[in-house]
Amino acid sequence: MDQAHISVATFGPARVVRLFGVVDLAARARLEYVLSEQVGADGAGDVEVNMAAVRLLDASAVAVLVRVRDELAARDRRLRVTGARGLVLEALEITGAAKQLGAYDDATPTAPGRTYAWGPEITELLREVARLPADDPTRARLRQQAVESCLPYVERLARRFASLGESQSDLTQVAAMGLLKAVDGFNPDLATDFGAYALPTVLGELKRYFRDKGWGVRVPRRLQELRLEINACRDELTQKLGRSPTVADLAAHLGRPEDDVIEALVAASGYRPSSLDAPVREDDDGPAGDRLGVVDEAFGQVELRESLHPALAQLPAREQKIIALRFFGNLTQSEIAAQLGISQMHVSRLLSRSLARLRTALQE
Numbered sequence: 116m117d118q119a120h121i122s123v124a125t126f127g128p129a130r131v132v133r134l135f136g137v138v139d140l141a142a143r144a145r146l147e148y149v150l151s152e153q154v155g156a157d158g159a160g161d162v163e164v165n166m167a168a169v170r171l172l173d174a175s176a177v178a179v180l181v182r183v184r185d186e187l188a189a190r191d192r193r194l195r196v197t198g199a200r201g202l203v204l205e206a207l208e209i210t211g212a213a214k215q216l217g218a219y220d221d222a223t224p225t226a227p228g229r230t231y232a233w234g235p236e237i238t239e240l241l242r243e244v245a246r247l248p249a250d251d252p253t254r255a256r257l258r259q260q261a262v263e264s265c266l267p268y269v270e271r272l273a274r275r276f277a278s279l280g281e282s283q284s285d286l287t288q289v290a291a292m293g294l295l296k297a298v299d300g301f302n303p304d305l306a307t308d309f310g311a312y313a314l315p316t317v318l319g320e321l322k323r324y325f326r327d328k329g330w331g332v333r334v335p336r337r338l339q340e341l342r343l344e345i346n347a348c349r350d351e352l353t354q355k356l357g358r359s360p361t362v363a364d365l366a367a368h369l370g371r372p373e374d375d376v377i378e379a380l381v382a383a384s385g386y387r388p389s390s391l392d393a394p395v396r397e398d399d400d401g402p403a404g405d406r407l408g409v410v411d412e413a414f415g416q417v418e419l420r421e422s423l424h425p426a427l428a429q430l431p432a433r434e435q436k437i438i439a440l441r442f443f444g445n446l447t448q449s450e451i452a453a454q455l456g457i458s459q460m461h462v463s464r465l466l467s468r469s470l471a472r473l474r475t476a477l478q479e
Contacts, residue, residue, distance in 0.1 A: 119169075121149050128160030135168040143175045150183040150194075160192060164216075167198030172206040181212050181354055211350035214275065237261055237310070242303040261298055265313070269294045272317055276325070286321065293320030334382045341379040344369055419477075426476035434469040437462060 119142035195217035207213040297313035352360035
């Protein structure tokens with residue numbers, strides 16, 4: 116495998132650490148040394164770790180990034196990862212460090228020639244759009260230009276929610292709808308920066324989609340919001356505690372009762388219910404729906420059957436036999452008469468009298 120190469124560039128107080136090749140266990144020590152130098156450098160500011168040229172990333176290197184990030188945060192400084200994609204981004208997502216390290220947002224103000232995706236140029240563009248008449252063709256062209264300029268960043272925002280089980284294409288479309296609402300709703304006379312208005316608009320559209328459309332079972336909004344808080348802090352607690360957080364850990368961190376946390380965790384299973392057609396086990400071909408019970412109509416007759424027992428016991432033996440042959444043996448009156456050696460008419464009279472006595476006994 117290719118050895119990792121590390122370079123450091125300085126842009127004012129900011130530092131950009133560029134990684135190249137395969138950052139594996141062998142390269143972890145060099146990465147830790149370089150980042151530690153940036154932590155202790157006099158007058159240094161935020162640190163950007165650019166991974167655009169990294170092909171593979173080891174989990175031990177991710178642990179170094181998270182630790183250095185915490186050290187910089189304690190000094191009111193920031194470490195963020197940019198350029199991560201493919202297997203590198205997957206490694207950050209699997210370890211739960213992608214959001215902590217800002218890996219979904221490639222924009223950074225530290226490197227020359229790079230600006231935020233929604234920088235002043237977009238704001239000025241929308242000011243020009245607002246000044247033009249509604250039927251001016253230039254207005255539509257400038258609006259389209261503003262939308263196309265922001266779409267790549269909107270896609271990155273949508274990827275923040277990719278681990279929640281929804282299709283990436285659906286999330287991108289929802290985020291794009293939020294961008295259109297932000298572009299059309301932005302008023303340059305009331306706001307000075309488009310990014311400050313557009314970011315919460317797009318994120319709000321994505322969160323609204325998950326709240327209203329994503330759940331397979333309707334769950335109260337308070338539990339949905341608590342579930343998001345739990346998901347947000349779970350990765351942080353896992354890194355801090357070195358293990359999966361318990362219910363007590365989550366409740367203490369969020370300042371919520373444990374019962375509320377348990378209720379939210381249980382409700383989370385309603386977001387994507389399992390299919391009744393799915394097999395119960397990998398080695399079992401039968402779907403789960405085949406194991407569900409059905410309403411047994413005989414349950415409603417249990418009480419009647421139990422009430423009939425003492426009433427039947429009070430009938431003469433011949434009448435009990437006639438009822439048994441008629442209703443349990445499914446014999447006709449003629450067949451019963453032939454078996455008992457009496458006439459069919461007599462069987463009919465005995466049967467009618469026995470049923471009348473049974474009805475009376477049940478009513479009493």
